[in-house]
Amino acid sequence: MKIFNFIQSGKSEAMCGLCAHFQNDPAIIESTYAGLTIMSSGFASVRDQDGLCDHNQIYLSARDSCPHFTAHAGEY
């Protein structure tokens, strides 16, 4: 089925979690999104490792990827 083409099984080499444009530190997400801590948390499991991309200006998973990937010095 065609829909299975959109489901990924393994890790991508150039995922957002390794990108210089990506920020997912829970404390920074909490300060960026004022009000998040009122009834949720930056440290909650439901947030997984999501973060902000300052290139595309979107909030997305660390396991995502895009053509604008720029390698980050940190480790995943």
Add this chain to the structure above:
Amino acid sequence: MATTTTETTGVKASGWQEFWAKEDWWAVWLGLGIVALAYIFYLSGSSISWIAVAPGKWSTLSQLGTQFSKNGIKYLALLAAFLVLFSIVITFIGQKAKEFIPSFIFIFVLSTIIYVIGAWDQANKYNLEPPLVALLLGLIISNVIGLPRWLDAGFRVEFYIKLGIVLLGATLPFTLIIWAGSVAILQASIVSLVTFFVIFLTARKLGLDHRLAAVLGAGGAVCGVSASIAVAGAVRAKKEHPPIAISLVVLWAIVLIFLLPLVCRALGLPTGVAGAWIGTSEFADAAGLAAAQSYGNLAGHHLGIAGTADQALASYTLIKVIGRDIWIGIWSFVLALISVTLWERNETNSKVQVGQIWWRFPKFVIGFLIASILTTLIVHGNSLADYTKLVKPSLILPITSLRTWAFTFSFLSIGLTTRFRDLASTGFKPFLAFTFGVVVNVALGYFLSVVVFGHYWSAIVTH
């Protein structure tokens, strides 16, 4: 929205690190640790009741003074124990203990005052329900008086509520979860699906972006801010989408904390039924627990409300946690799949990972279920007389007391972190779509909880 100049740090927690980097897991470790410790003391013929201190009923200030002169050292010991345990958690998740400690002492002192007010024998007469008092007090302090920002370090609403829910598991028989779980899932699923589509389709009709519509829909249908932020990550929402959902969820959740118990009281609903309705219609766990606990506390008084306080908490938790919260991973996965296949094929080249069903699973639920199984096994084999005389005072009541402390920390923290001027403006269209969903949700929740399954929820049996 606040801005930050902090340097980009990239992904930190992964794999095994999740076990000590997420509040959910810490709620599990601490909650189950407390249950295990309580059981060890119980087996040795003792109890943790010495440190699980709580104010007893009082009618005069001299009685209250006597209580504190007798138990003052126990309160200090309890504060010290919480400080040690919570400081470990705060340090592991990467926060500063030196900021947390004074903040938590502030929370503990206020919580003690709220606990004392709730134990006053005239509290019901003046509607001084501890959860509502905590929330109101917090709102007044944060919005009228104001507090320095660094004090926020101790206002961990989600951590306290998750710890309280794990401890709540230890006071609910697992047989109840098995017996009522399927009805809870059925009722919650109907309401969640209807509410999601009402908000989503209304938002789309008003011309809002697919992803914003999904983030709003999940917030109203599943578990409030947590669902909105989870789905925002799954569907790759625009940076400005989550704050809109946060503002709407917080606004309506606070309105419903006060409104739902009032309406339940006006209708004279049994506590089990009211808990189910609140569990179906409130968004966030902490907000709903505040409403359910405050209504449950009215049972057995002069108001003629049938049921017990525990029934309100049990039916609420079954609907909210088992019926709604645990499905957030599946909601995220399905919406992510729709997002990459239909909504935004060109923005990223990524695919959807099935693993997020587990990655986004609210892990504290595991602790809640294990705690319930453990105490069910412990209690099993005791006669009712033994349970009432031995098990309940030595094992169950001390855990209940610690649970109430955790909930009070959370309710107070909701008020202390809610600064209305900091919330993002939502715009009229998102407000309209979300509000329409709230109205449908509350009406459908009432119909299912009272008319369809009312007989079921009014009869649920707790310990």
